[in-house]
Amino acid sequence: MQDLDSFLHGLLAESGDTPDRLLQHLIAVQKQYSHIPYDAIQVLSERLGIPPVQIYSVIEYYAFLHRNPRGKYDIRFSDNITDRMLGNRLLMQGMCKKLAVEPGIPRDDGKVTIEMTSCTGLCDQGPALLVNGIAVSKLTEMRIHKMVGLIEAGVPVGKWPGKFFIVEDNIQRRDMLLNKxxxxxxxxxxxxxxxxxxxxxxxxxxxxxxxxxxxxxxxxxxxxxxxxxxxxxxxxxxxxxxxxxxxxxxxxxxxxxxxxxxxxxxxxxxxxxxxxxxxxxxxxxxxxxxxxxxxxxxxxxxxxxxxxxxxxxxxxxxxxxxxxxxxxxxxxxxxxxxxxxxxxxxxxxxxxxxxxxxxxxxxxxxxxxxxxxxxxxxxxxxxxxxSAGTPESTGTKLFSISGDCERPGVYEYPFGVTIRQVLEDCGALDTQAVQLSGAAGFTIPPQEFYRQIAFEDVPSGGSLMVFNRQRDLLKMVLNFTRFFCHESCGFCTPCRIGGRLMNDLVEKVMVGYATSYDIHELKKIGRVLQKSAHCGLGTTAPNAVLDTLQKFPGTYSRRLVNKSYEPAFNLDKALEVSRQLTGRDDEEAHLRLGN
Ligand SMILES: Cc1cc2nc3c(=O)[nH]c(=O)nc-3n(C[C@H](O)[C@H](O)[C@H](O)COP(=O)(O)O)c2cc1C
Ligand code: SF4
The missing domain is CATH 3.40.50.11540 (NADH-ubiquinone oxidoreductase 51kDa subunit)
Structure with a gap:
């Protein structure tokens, strides 16, 4: 491998040494050395005129940059809810086991790192992963097995079978933009x-x-x-x-x-x-x-x-x-x-x-x-x-359709198309809910499938994920709250703290410890985020929680341990040990719930 000094010298000479180049240079160094070595930070600091501490903060900020070496094969499984529905967890566990590697920790011989990453934009052909940044779609146990063999044999990613890296366009419906x-x-x-x-x-x-x-x-x-x-x-x-x-x-x-x-x-x-x-x-x-x-x-x-x-x-x-x-x-x-x-x-x-x-x-x-x-x-x-679309939403719109349907892919429709029409076209049967506009979007129940996708009715940036009646919608919600926690930049308190609190509460519902009080808290925190977060990430982060609470209340209520406003934590029981130690067990030493 090229020595660091000459690599950086070439990079700076070719791509410039102004401060705005920092991120692009860090990406190049990460690619070459599988991390950003200390010496590279010192050189970049000197040449770009940026204090090292600022460079550290940039490295910490971006998920694909690391100060410690990653494996020679750096693998990230896509972790959107649609990848989960297609079995990404089991595939990742299987790969970790076969390669004897702990998620997120490089193997002792430095050969491989495996972990999860946010949605990689391959939901129509998932489950997917990135290996050294390059996408592999349509994962199966067989494909994982073959990849394990290639990794153990030390075959460079560039020499892996080409079919691993095929990403199809998967255009299912064309209209005025794609046809012309x-x-x-x-x-x-x-x-x-x-x-x-x-x-x-x-x-x-x-x-x-x-x-x-x-x-x-x-x-x-x-x-x-x-x-x-x-x-x-x-x-x-x-x-x-x-x-x-x-x-x-x-x-x-x-x-x-x-x-x-x-x-x-x-x-x-x-x-x-x-x-x-x-x-x-x-x-x-x-x-x-x-x-x-x-x-x-x-x-x-x-x-x-x-x-x-x-x-x-x-x-x-x-x-x-x-x-x-x-x-x-x-x-x-x-x-x-x-x-x-x-x-x-x-x-x-x-x-x-x-x-x-x-x-x-x-x-x-x-x-x-x-x-x-x-x-x-x-x-x-x-x-x-x-000539296409509705008065407020002219023309056509491209949609990314994934989840429980027979024909996922890209569909171009005139604005104003109903959700029902889209579901019919993509072969979605027995649909329980549609998540429109991604994790930040809206959860639509069947009684609203008559609605039109348009700025006048339900606006959409173009994502439509389908969930059939066998799906547990809380898993979708939890996937999204985790996503927002992970992706919050941490700048403002409502999103940094509120997002985490919401995620913890959804987890509490999931494991069956939540009460109605927690639901009340979820709604309250969600509203705080909507009103006071600094940017669109924070203001939209609670959408799926609030939508499902309103439109799919059973998803939550059937898991609650207590439907009245009482704490889930049994203080009286928790104090039992103290009572035994102090030898005090009179009536006054007990807390009575509901009195
Ligand atoms: C958290 C967040 C993520 C966004 N991601 C994208 C994105 O990936 N692509 C995009 O075009 N707009 C995205 N936007 C919207 C952009 O801020 C901006 O409105 C858009 O790029 C403007 O382009 P347009 O007018 O052509 O829509 C995002 C907004 C937020 C709040
Ligand atoms: S709302 Fe925006 S600015 Fe505030 S922490 Fe979240 S991502 Fe950062």
């Missing part, structure tokens, strides 16, 4: 012919709203950014896709990346940006090479770089930044912090990124799907897009 291919450069030609104002008008007419969840009008966002006076503007494509159960951006990046980059360049041309970033979640590392190739093809075709399509002054290029296992970095201001090389702590808003984003400059942050749709609207017009 975009000729490379046609949206940019449209911009040059029609002008920026006309394209902004097309976007306004189309009614396109952000596909990342919040649904802000894309045309308005671009215009606000363009009108914010500054010497630099930036465009960011949010490909963090960390919401459990969501994987539609994975498919767009795999098969429609050129359109996404076209959308970013179009945006750059309109707002006056010269630089764009694609923030790619670390779990999608396997897409990086293809994406880099697509960027190069676009540079070769004069669709990126200087004087794009011969237009003097139309300069724009795109750089890919990797995330390192932090869900909250999907929140746009946390993402910008991360792009600047720091911990992904969400900023105070306002100011919003459109006026003060990357490096405090006006920045458009858009979801992958939003940018893809914008490029098509520039070519086919606002009316074309508006």
């Amino acid at each position: 291919r975009l000729i490379k450069g046609s949206a940019l030609e449209s911009l040059l012919v029609k002008g920026a104002d006309a394209i902004l008008n097309d976007l306004d007419e189309s009614g396109l709203r952000g596909r990342g969840g919040a649904g802000f009008k894309a045309g308005t966002k671009w215009r606000l950014c363009r009108d914010a006076a500054a010497d630099e503007h930036y465009v960011v494509c949010n490909a963090d896709e960390g919401e459990p159960g969501t994987f539609k951006d994975r498919v767009l990046l795999n098969s429609y990346a050129d359109s996404v980059f076209e959308g970013m360049t179009l945006c750059g041309g309109i707002v006056g940006a010269r630089k764009g970033f694609l923030y790619l979640r670390g779990e999608y590392l396997y897409l990086l090479k293809t994406l880099e190739n697509t960027l190069q093809e676009r540079r070769d075709a004069n669709l990126l770089g200087n004087n794009i399509l011969g237009q003097e002054g139309f300069d724009f290029d795109i750089e890919i930044h990797l995330g390192a296992g932090a869900y909250v970095c999907g929140e746009e201001s946390a993402l910008i912090e991360s792009l600047e090389g720091k911990r992904g702590i969400p900023r105070k808003r306002p100011p919003f990124p459109v006026t003060s984003g990357y490096m405090q400059k006006p920045t458009v942050v858009n979801n992958v799907e939003t940018l893809l749709a914008a490029a098509r609207i520039a070519v086919y017009g606002g009316d074309w897009f508006r």
